[in-house]
Amino acid sequence: xxxxxxxxLRDDYLARLDEAMRGLPHGVASDIRGGIVEELEGLDAAATxxxxxxxxxxxxxxxxxxxxxxxxxxxxxxxxxxxxxxPRPPTTxxxxxxxxxxxxxxxxxxxxxxxxxxxxxxxxxLSPLWRTWEKxxxxxxxxxxxxxxxxxxxxxxxFSASDSGGSSSxxxxxxxxxxxxxxxxxxxxxxxxxxxxxxxxxxxxxxxWRLRGRVPR
Numbered sequence: 001x002x003x004x005x006x007x008x009l010r011d012d013y014l015a016r017l018d019e020a021m022r023g024l025p026h027g028v029a030s031d032i033r034g035g036i037v038e039e040l041e042g043l044d045a046a047a048t049x050x051x052x053x054x055x056x057x058x059x060x061x062x063x064x065x066x067x068x069x070x071x072x073x074x075x076x077x078x079x080x081x082x083x084x085x086x087p088r089p090p091t092t093x094x095x096x097x098x099x100x101x102x103x104x105x106x107x108x109x110x111x112x113x114x115x116x117x118x119x120x121x122x123x124x125x126l127s128p129l130w131r132t133w134e135k136x137x138x139x140x141x142x143x144x145x146x147x148x149x150x151x152x153x154x155x156x157x158x159f160s161a162s163d164s165g166g167s168s169s170x171x172x173x174x175x176x177x178x179x180x181x182x183x184x185x186x187x188x189x190x191x192x193x194x195x196x197x198x199x200x201x202x203x204x205x206x207x208x209w210r211l212r213g214r215v216p217r
Contacts, residue, residue, distance in 0.1 A: 005045040006043060006044055006045040006047075006048045009045060009048045009052060010037075010040045010048055010052075013036075013040070013052050013055075013058065014033065014036065014037065016058040017032070017033060017036065017058035017061065017062070018033065019058070020058040020059045020061065020062035021033070021058075021061075021062045021065070023062070023066065024062060024065055024066060028065055029065075032061065032065055036055060039051060039055070040052070092126045092127055092128070093127070093128055093129070095129065095211070095214070097123070097126075097127060098127040098129045098130070098207075098211055099208065099211070100123065101120060101123030101124045101126070101127050101207075102120075102124065102204045102205070102207040102208045102211070103120075103204060103208075104116065104119055104120035104123055104204075105117065105120030105121060105123070105124050105138065105139070105203065105204040105207065106120070106200065106201040106202075106203070106204025106205055107201060107204070108120040109200055117142075117200060120204065121139045124138060124139060124207065125139070129211060129214050130207060130210060130211070134207065134210055137203070137206075138203040138204065138206060138207050139203070141199060141203065142199040142200045142203050145195060145199055
């Protein structure tokens with residue numbers, strides 16, 4: 001009967017001790033509990049009751065142990081940092097911009113005469129999807145052909161006027177000119193003008209053809 005009473009006292013005390021030490025680290029709580037079990041082991045009921053009284057309230061034991069435990073180190077795990085996404089290419093590097101630039105170069109001059117072509121030339125020069133020589137060919141050739149055409153037409157008109165003046169001031173009979181028929185220089189002017197106008201859209205379409213298969217760098 002005495003042993004049973006001693007076991008009951010010990011089990012009750014250890015149960016209250018376990019409850020009080022729930023907030024302690026597992027290793028510390030286990031050491032304290034193991035030491036108290038050794039001290040109460042083999043005692044009779046009277047000795048167990050006396051030793052429990054000497055040990056004190058389990059809550060006080062747990063509080064004292066908590067004060068002696070070094071501050072817990074909280075390990076903060078930084079959230080995973082997402083891999084930086086590749087920077088978006090500038091707008092001028094996209095295929096959409098290049099296509100719009102080529103179309104503006106081809107047909108912008110028909111929407112806004114002269115100004116539209118210059119806008120298209122600037123847009124084409126900003127796109128990195130074409131090589132430098134391609135830009136030069138597409139922009140310079142129509143400009144050069146147009147300039148040469150105007151120069152040739154102006155020169156031919158000047159010489160034609162000089163020839164007409166010389167013939168009328170001489171003793172010969174002035175040639176009869178039908179005003180309803182275009183003069184030879186009118187035909188040349190219209191031909192050069194047609195070539196120049198044709199080269200402008202062709203140059204933009206040629207850039208679109210050169211653009212095939214290319215991606216932004």
